[in-house]
Amino acid sequence: MNKDRRKLLKGIAIGGGALFTGLPSFATSFGTSDDEILRITEKLREKQRFNMCGYAAPKLDTVRIGIVGLGMRGSGAVERLSYIEGVEITALCDKYPDRVTKAQATLKKMNRPPAKEFSGNDGWKALCENKDIDLVYSPTPWHLHTPVALRAMKNGKHAAVEVPAGKTLDELWELVETSENTKKHCMMLENCCYDFFELLTLNMARQGLFGEIIHAEGAYIHNLSKDYLFNKNAYADMWRLKENINKNGNLYPTHGLGPVAQCMNVNRGDKLDHLVSMSTNDFTLGKLADEMAKSDSFFDEYTGKNYRGNMNTTLIRTNKGKTIMVQHDVSTTRPYSRIHLLSGTKGIAQKWPGPEKIAFGHSWIKQEELDDLYKKYSPPIVKHIGEIAKDVGGHGGMDFIMDWRLIDCLRNGLPLDQDVYDAAAWSCLFPLSQRSVAKNSDKVDIPDFTRGSWKTNKPVDLTLNGGATTTVRPIKPASKM
Numbered sequence: 394m395n396k397d398r399r400k401l402l403k404g405i406a407i408g409g410g411a412l413f414t415g416l417p418s419f420a421t422s423f424g425t426s427d428d429e430i431l432r433i434t435e436k437l438r439e440k441q442r443f444n445m446c447g448y449a450a451p452k453l454d455t456v457r458i459g460i461v462g463l464g465m466r467g468s469g470a471v472e473r474l475s476y477i478e479g480v481e482i483t484a485l486c487d488k489y490p491d492r493v494t495k496a497q498a499t500l501k502k503m504n505r506p507p508a509k510e511f512s513g514n515d516g517w518k519a520l521c522e523n524k525d526i527d528l529v530y531s532p533t534p535w536h537l538h539t540p541v542a543l544r545a546m547k548n549g550k551h552a553a554v555e556v557p558a559g560k561t562l563d564e565l566w567e568l569v570e571t572s573e574n575t576k577k578h579c580m581m582l583e584n585c586c587y588d589f590f591e592l593l594t595l596n597m598a599r600q601g602l603f604g605e606i607i608h609a610e611g612a613y614i615h616n617l618s619k620d621y622l623f624n625k626n627a628y629a630d631m632w633r634l635k636e637n638i639n640k641n642g643n644l645y646p647t648h649g650l651g652p653v654a655q656c657m658n659v660n661r662g663d664k665l666d667h668l669v670s671m672s673t674n675d676f677t678l679g680k681l682a683d684e685m686a687k688s689d690s691f692f693d694e695y696t697g698k699n700y701r702g703n704m705n706t707t708l709i710r711t712n713k714g715k716t717i718m719v720q721h722d723v724s725t726t727r728p729y730s731r732i733h734l735l736s737g738t739k740g741i742a743q744k745w746p747g748p749e750k751i752a753f754g755h756s757w758i759k760q761e762e763l764d765d766l767y768k769k770y771s772p773p774i775v776k777h778i779g780e781i782a783k784d785v786g787g788h789g790g791m792d793f794i795m796d797w798r799l800i801d802c803l804r805n806g807l808p809l810d811q812d813v814y815d816a817a818a819w820s821c822l823f824p825l826s827q828r829s830v831a832k833n834s835d836k837v838d839i840p841d842f843t844r845g846s847w848k849t850n851k852p853v854d855l856t857l858n859g860g861a862t863t864t865v866r867p868i869k870p871a872s873k874m
């Protein structure tokens with residue numbers, strides 16, 4: 394190890410505790426390598442180039458969209474976006490041409506003109522370079538999220554990227570710096586921030602009803618094993634099962650973390666400071682692979698693999714001394730949960746396990762009182778578009794609220810609710826939880842992607858001021874999702 398590198402590693406150890414001197418280099422399969430941590434430390438010495446938080450891009454009367462990835466998620470997006478006036482879907486891309494053909498049929502069903510077609514492994518590159526696109530919307534497998542978003546921004550387009558936005562710290566930093574350099578939005582499509590209880594509690598938190606929120610919990614607990622991970626007809630080329638091999642940590646942190654981070658003004662008054670993470674062993678996926686392979690040799694290649702531990706629990710401490718617990722389990726038998734718990738000095742909210750609950754004392758309030766809170770504190774976006782969104786569908790409506798808000802902000806030149814710093818901070822648990830798990834749950838620092846601007850950035854605007862001009866086409870019962 395050369396002298397400078399040793400000095401730098403020592404500095405990190407004293408300053409933040411992410412590393413201690415003399416550690417061997419960790420391979421990227423452990424989430425984040427020592428070299429990556431060193432590169433990030435250098436970046437943190439630089440000033441922010443341009444603050445994308447609160448940034449309003451020039452208005453777009455019509456938002457021309459190119460969609461990359463037309464699988465389970467992308468095909469729904471084609472339909473949802475087609476309901477929104479002021480949108481044109483000008484380009485469609487999937488590795489497999491038949492998926493593009495199916496999406497064209499959806500456009501036809503929705504009385505939309507056909508879009509330009511792209512396919513093959515690299516079709517997305519040409520799509521990103523196409524002139525007639527303002528926004529590249531990409532529900533692809535995880536490894537393509539960052540490459541597509543980067544190419545889109547570098548070619549003058551805004552990027553809307555599915556969750557998580559990136560898989561490594563290097564990728565997340567490149568997203569941040571490219572968004573700053575190009576002044577193009579890079580929004581992660583964290584739809585759970587737009588679910589009804591989450592929006593209610595966000596507004597209640599903002600109005601101070603929970604007092605100071607000092608602890609929160611979020612999760613993605615959803616048994617995907619047999620129906621999705623090991624289903625040949627679900628994820629294309631079995632990409633999601635493959636992601637669960639040789640990685641151990643929280644690979645899907647943002648559904649749980651995003652909504653509570655917004656309630657706690659993360660990146661806008663507070664910041665994620667450090668984490669510790671712990672995983673169980675795998676008790677199900679390896680066994681399921683063996684079982685599936687017994688009757689179908691297709692699954693032979695998935696046997697004898699090093700599967701992700703079933704349950705990962707990550708604990709984060711913020712700069713202001715608050716804590717957040719985030720869990721991830723997609724492979725055990727239990728009901729769905731994103732927890733969504735906010736615990737403050739004056740009250741508490743918890744969504745899962747249901748029913749949704751709020752308390753301002755020792756007992757949960759009654760259903761009628763909760764109904765009253767919904768009436769009084771649901772933010773303007775819910776009142777404006779909530780019922781239409783339920784009618785369109787897509788995870789109970791939250792997908793459509795998100796899409797509508799994204800388009801309305803772009804059309805009215807408003808800052809987006811989620812910026813590139815949110816995308817990076819919420820996604821960085823993907824690599825950093827793996828690093829902590831690989832090091833027996835050692836503390837790992839969370840980089841400040843805002844490079845200090847979190848201290849003055851303003852909280853997410855809940856008013857709809859300057860917007861709400863985007864209308865929605867009539868929803869035909871026959872074409873409901």
Ligand SMILES: NC(=O)c1ccc[n+]([C@@H]2O[C@H](COP(=O)([O-])OP(=O)(O)OC[C@H]3O[C@@H](n4cnc5c(N)ncnc54)[C@H](O)[C@@H]3O)[C@@H](O)[C@H]2O)c1
Nearest residue numbers: 462463464465466467487488514532533534555556628629
């Ligand atoms: N926010 C949510 O609620 C939510 C829900 C489900 C999935 N997702 C995310 O959406 C993304 C897609 O998930 P999915 O369930 O639709 O998976 P999927 O496998 O059904 O779809 C992915 C699509 O990308 C295509 N693809 C693969 N390589 C490509 C390439 N080189 N160029 C173009 N297309 C390519 C595949 O052919 C497939 O059609 C993932 O990131 C996932 O995490 C988010």
